Amino acid sequence: MDEKSRRIPATAPAERPTLKTIAYMTGLGITTVSRALKDAPDIGSDTKERVRLVARQLGYQPNRAGVRLRTGKTNVIALVLSIEQELMGFTNQLVQGISEVLGGTQYHLVVTPHSFEKDQMVPIRYILDTGSADGVIISRIEPDDPRVRVMTERNLPFVTHGRTDMGIGHPFHDFDNEAYAYQAVEQLVKRGRKRIALLAPQSRFSYHIHSRIGFERGLVDFQATEVSMGRTTTETSLDEIRAYAERMSRLPEPPDGIISLSGSSSIAMIAGIEAAGRRLGKDVDLVSKQSAEFLNWIRPEILTVTEDVRHAGRELAKAVLARIDGVAPELLQSIDIPVWSAMGPTSRAARAE
Amino acid sequence: MDEKSRRIPATAPAERPTLKTIAYMTGLGITTVSRALKDAPDIGSDTKERVRLVARQLGYQPNRAGVRLRTGKTNVIALVLSIEQELMGFTNQLVQGISEVLGGTQYHLVVTPHSFEKDQMVPIRYILDTGSADGVIISRIEPDDPRVRVMTERNLPFVTHGRTDMGIGHPFHDFDNEAYAYQAVEQLVKRGRKRIALLAPQSRFSYHIHSRIGFERGLVDFQATEVSMGRTTTETSLDEIRAYAERMSRLPEPPDGIISLSGSSSIAMIAGIEAAGRRLGKDVDLVSKQSAEFLNWIRPEILTVTEDVRHAGRELAKAVLARIDGVAPELLQSIDIPVWSAMGPTSRAARAE
């Protein structure tokens, strides 16, 4: 009775409205309200209108736990990431792109990282066992990918950022790394380069193979030769990449063209090359893919292709949503082609030097 | 009866176990099982042991929707991000750090971006209205931040990446930008620099103020003068930063020292400085904060402080979890101090040139 001992303090938020609230306010049954909000055919149109009005007025939002418990629908998209992902803005862009699409829907984005390559399956199994997502987005795809196999078997909608080679028609979005590598060779040969090195990802990834194929096709078509990068990949530590690049640059016949699949690796490459006294754009040309526009700020001479990861995020999100809605996997496959950067504002800086 | 028309195909996953399953297998009541798994004091210790054994055997995981519906506990931490966040790996690192901590718990990480500064409150209100998270992590903090106010009022556990000045004791983790700016001036003066410019974030952010304070204190203590950056901030587009840096570098008395609060801005600064024909380390020194080690790969001469955003992520996650567990906000406040990079491997590259 005392003012201070009230259950509900003055600042308490209004109780969250439920179907019951709306049912009470409209004088209808809970079922009717539920069906009205779903635009079911057996509800009168004026009733629907009335229910919708009240629902809007109250700011009704369906309780996700209720829906999930009853129907199993989580309204969650899981983004499964390896923590070894590229540093330079990749995840950021991907998340932004996905969110752009999910923003207009009831879906939430849950980010689920896993530590090591061995644990690849852990988050997938967790999602399968607990039913904690309606759809999954994975990256760092391998040609024969166990994650793809198990999600296909268990009928969990998913999309891959990258392609597999498993004879399973699944949704994917990919960047055309084959075309990139091929065109990169072409660009280098056009600049008179003949001895070319390819810094590719680890061989287990699908895009290693794609870039190798494009690269080798390019070597043949444009008549250049390969200089080996040894065991160095884009996953190698930057220090080691730098060291390797320096050693390679001091060879009697060093490469005069280098193609890199990763922006951060390129930074280390440049350091190594220049440490050996070779000059970019003069002694050697570098072609690099990047996920954020930054290499040309540093060295305008670099030929760059910026993979639009944000766009990839949008495509991936749209694909997985469509898959959840039952669209055939074959209709949810897309590939981005490389776009070569025109020399940007920094080219002026270069000329001024 | 026909093999093909069975309800449960050979590949069907075993039904997910629930408390009911365990109750049935142990011959106990559902309540008992529930209490046993929570280690409640009114359950016999041998019963507990038995229940735990069966639960482990079955791979029992509590149904999150059930828990959430009944208790309101979501087991979700929401990371609220502005899409204008720094490009170079910031989000990535933050997410990784948070996940590292959440990985050992029942909590999931939901990433909730919002588009514009105007919409700052939208995701917060959504979370409050729908109870969709047990805790919230926000960044880009303002001295008087409406998000902090409303979450405090409504008693929603949260932690800020940055400090406020509202007289509200709330959990935060921050980088000591004041110390950074102060020490940056010191470093520059030590190198004989006297006319110093500060590229700070927009003035509405708390860390603008902190860096200004440290900067101005440094100017006084070490007897240097300021060269204005005009309206240029770390949020200005890279093109404009470059243009401003170039113009500034062509002044009759250009700055001989520049302090930058953002790694990507520094790239644009460098481009502008060099476009004007000035040389880093010779005519002008640059001090920069960065969230990933990359500036010294590019220009070894830059004095860098790398903010360990991954560590920040861990601290933020730990703080918000502790806050959920009722730990006093005042005990959940931490500040990282600047760590100046020793010249790394690239310094060799620099010397070799």
Next chain:
DNA sequence: AAATTTACCTGTAACGTTTCAGATTTTTAC
């Protein structure tokens, strides 16, 4: 006018969990 159809609405049950208020058995106290 009766039978049938149509249009519209609704109560019950269930999803998996926890809280509450007991219930039963065993132990302790006297």
Next chain:
DNA sequence: GTAAAAATCTGAAACGTTACAGGTAAATTT
């Protein structure tokens, strides 16, 4: 040997939702 206390266990109810099986009244058919 009985009363009280302690130790263990449990069913019912509720969180918010939707599927199901039906109910009622009006409109249509015959």
